[in-house]
Amino acid sequence: MTxxxxxxLEIMACKVxxxxxxxxxxxxxxxxxxxxxxxxxxxYLYFRELNVDxxxxxxxxxxxxxxxxxxxxxxxxxxxxxxxxxxxEDLTTLRxxxxxLQGHPNMDSVPGVDMSTGSLGQGVSCACGMALGLxxxxxxxxxxxxxxxxxxxxxxxxxxxxxxxxxxxxxxxIMVDNxxxxxxxxxxxxxxxxPIGEKLAAFGLAVQEIDGHDFDQIEAAxxxxxxxxxxxxxxxxxxxxxxxxxxxxDVADWxxxxxxxxxxxQGMEELEAALRELEAQ
Amino acid sequence: MADIIRKATREGYGRGxxxxxxxxxxxxxxxxxxxxxxxxxxxxKAFPDRHFNCGIAEANMMCxxxxxxxxxxxxxxxSFAMFAAERAFxxxxxxxGYPRLNVKICASHGGMSVGEDGASxxxxxxxxxxxxxxxxxxxxxxxxxxxxxxxxxxxxQPGPVYMRLGRLAVPVFHSEDYEFVIGKGEILxxxxxxxxxxxxxxxxxxxxxxxxxxxxxxxxxxxxxxTIKPLDEELVLHAAKKSGKIVTCEEHxxxxxxxxxxxxxxxxxxxxxxxRIGVPDQFGHxxxxxxxxxxxxxxxxxxxxxxxxFIAE
Ligand SMILES: Cc1ncc(C[n+]2csc(CCOP(=O)(O)OP(=O)(O)O)c2C)c(N)n1
Ligand SMILES: [Mg+2]
Numbered sequence: 001m002t003x004x005x006x007x008x009l010e011i012m013a014c015k016v017x018x019x020x021x022x023x024x025x026x027x028x029x030x031x032x033x034x035x036x037x038x039x040x041x042x043x044y045l046y047f048r049e050l051n052v053d054x055x056x057x058x059x060x061x062x063x064x065x066x067x068x069x070x071x072x073x074x075x076x077x078x079x080x081x082x083x084x085x086x087x088x089e090d091l092t093t094l095r096x097x098x099x100x101l102q103g104h105p106n107m108d109s110v111p112g113v114d115m116s117t118g119s120l121g122q123g124v125s126c127a128c129g130m131a132l133g134l135x136x137x138x139x140x141x142x143x144x145x146x147x148x149x150x151x152x153x154x155x156x157x158x159x160x161x162x163x164x165x166x167x168x169x170x171x172x173x174i175m176v177d178n179x180x181x182x183x184x185x186x187x188x189x190x191x192x193x194x195p196i197g198e199k200l201a202a203f204g205l206a207v208q209e210i211d212g213h214d215f216d217q218i219e220a221a222x223x224x225x226x227x228x229x230x231x232x233x234x235x236x237x238x239x240x241x242x243x244x245x246x247x248x249x250d251v252a253d254w255x256x257x258x259x260x261x262x263x264x265x266q267g268m269e270e271l272e273a274a275l276r277e278l279e280a281q
Numbered sequence: 282m283a284d285i286i287r288k289a290t291r292e293g294y295g296r297g298x299x300x301x302x303x304x305x306x307x308x309x310x311x312x313x314x315x316x317x318x319x320x321x322x323x324x325x326k327a328f329p330d331r332h333f334n335c336g337i338a339e340a341n342m343m344c345x346x347x348x349x350x351x352x353x354x355x356x357x358x359x360s361f362a363m364f365a366a367e368r369a370f371x372x373x374x375x376x377x378g379y380p381r382l383n384v385k386i387c388a389s390h391g392g393m394s395v396g397e398d399g400a401s402x403x404x405x406x407x408x409x410x411x412x413x414x415x416x417x418x419x420x421x422x423x424x425x426x427x428x429x430x431x432x433x434x435x436x437x438q439p440g441p442v443y444m445r446l447g448r449l450a451v452p453v454f455h456s457e458d459y460e461f462v463i464g465k466g467e468i469l470x471x472x473x474x475x476x477x478x479x480x481x482x483x484x485x486x487x488x489x490x491x492x493x494x495x496x497x498x499x500x501x502x503x504x505x506x507x508t509i510k511p512l513d514e515e516l517v518l519h520a521a522k523k524s525g526k527i528v529t530c531e532e533h534x535x536x537x538x539x540x541x542x543x544x545x546x547x548x549x550x551x552x553x554x555x556x557r558i559g560v561p562d563q564f565g566h567x568x569x570x571x572x573x574x575x576x577x578x579x580x581x582x583x584x585x586x587x588x589x590x591f592i593a594e
Contacts, residue, residue, distance in 0.1 A: 118401030191336025
């Protein structure tokens, strides 16, 4: 990745973050915190990694992305919209009566969404099924899934990891957004899933732990995952919940709450300033 | 109507739990990373050493509650209805229902009224599922006072109880001296042309409908049915005999809920025509709660309409 390409990604991530704020502000509800911590990985996936085509969102040969932590739909929708799957203006209809942008991802109504999710712990198993199905039919597409670090408290997640390793699903990448927070507080206080990397490795996955806001590290990790044969890959992304909006960073309360008008304006100003700085570089 | 106080039934649960905790030290509370939303946080604040967060792991939580019950503690286990009743259904059936353990499953965010979260969280099948478990008592309080009293009644009754609680603030119409008895319904308005039997958040809508009907010269009985199982069959029969026409109202699928429970009783004991207002055989969608409810006819206006059409037949 050239410095130029990296800056383009950083610019896009900024736009995705603006989409997250705009969507949740319009809806007056929704989940900004975990959408913002994942904004960089959403951006990298849809603008550099995934083999997808907005003109053919159901192409059987496409790569798949399953947002297992489905409550962060505002981030996924913002990335899909910016990638051209639907108009960016539609983000303001999020969660409203009659909108196709459902509160949690719906594969039947939203172009580009590969799996309906929202009940934590299930998407990762669905991703296993996709990876197995593609492999079984000799389709060389890859499957990516993103989980929350609270979500991995669900036992089903570990059933899925066991399955993925057993069937040597090397076309699957299981990513954990390790932002450290869930609804009731810090994950180690509520129900510690640590050490996450060691657990995933013990289940037979090829594990990498990286800074989830550093595009160079994301690129290197996903390249390593693609080169890894015979076992599924896992990437633990160290992130900050609410990343990019100063008052939301590392604050549990911003998990499932929309900004009010003043907060929205402040957040947008911060992101616009960051965008201007990047574009001036 | 300006002085109506609105509170969610989950708030009554939180308060009821705290009162219960002060009275009985064998009360313990489990939650699954939703202590703020289910209101068990209120209990946690008062009795931190008797509140155990299980993390996002509802299946495990239900079986832990079962284990706690075997040691003589009374565990109140909470999550959203979707995850308490549905995700952990088989654990509830086999580890709580089958051994008849003294666990109280108190599920908030039941029904369509979770609104914007959409279909993945709109739980309209919990009553159907819980009705199918032998020995499960099912409570569905209509306001904050009833919820608070139901918590105590659930504690005092040995064995498994499922209580459905709502997210939305709804009018509090019971007074403090209201006496809640498991298995008993309540006539809120008497009438002879049609009987409206409602539960949960739909009770206040039914009361409004009963009033509107009276203003339009229609004489409707309005019944609050806070226990779905065991059903107050005698009250259902009384209503059927008096009015000859029954309309059920619930924020639940028309499959397996209050409406079908009423129909089963009537078809066996006193065949009577019934209209069921509820969620038809389809999934919901995202929108502000009252809009979703209106989209599915879960409102006083639609109850009035259905009653009038029914009477005109
Ligand atoms: C099975 C299930 N239980 C509970 C919930 C409610 N819920 C939604 S988000 C959330 C916390 C998720 O925390 P985490 O996985 O860390 O997500 P992030 O921090 O990335 O937002 C919970 C408990 C749910 N959606 N699904
Ligand atoms: Mg988290």
